[in-house]
Amino acid sequence: EIVLTQSPATLSLSPGERATLSCRASQSVSRYLAWYQQKPGQAPSLLIYDASNRATGIPARFSGSGSGTDFTLTISSLEPEDFAVYYCQQRSNWPLTFGGGTKVEIK
């Protein structure tokens, strides 16, 4: 099973700041990594698929990069609605696995 490790666990930032979230895989997942956002009491929503492709309707301030074992989700300038928990997920191998999440909170 591929283990995804997200860091940091919590990121405390102010609106307008840049957020950089990391996801590291225990073995190569090529570019088969996705990112999701989850707000309290809601289902997750897809942000990025295959490392760097934004899903439909996702603002350009969200970008993904990386390949192999190291991936980054960047939010260029945090909006109030971006404070949430973010998860990465790999689809390279079964079983599909998620990272433990990074909470982006208001500083």
Added chain:
Amino acid sequence: EVQLVESGGGLVKPGGSLRLSCVASGFTFSSYSMNWVRQAPGKGLEWVSSISSSSSYIYYADSVKGRFTISRDNAKNSLYLQMNSLRAEDTAVYYCARDFRYCSGGSCYSIEVFDYWGQGTLVTVSS
């Protein structure tokens, strides 16, 4: 509008059974692989099971293999999860989620990421 509506959750004793349902609308259900993902209270996401559009391919997490069964009825636009021998650690919100499909260069691809999710149904396993 794509909608996924889960039902069937509730309180069940350890060792008991439940059957979750997910009714889909707003898209051609029979063309999409579907999935169950769960989230224990205050915890992260855990993939549970996937089923291909024609039920030809089925996958399970090791944590549920042999106890849970995924199935679908394309005529009823419905996805199911039969859960047997339930344990306390199965307590979670269970989401159904659709595989993402995209088209590029004249071809379309279905990939195991989840672009639409239901609102979830809570399963509590407790005596």
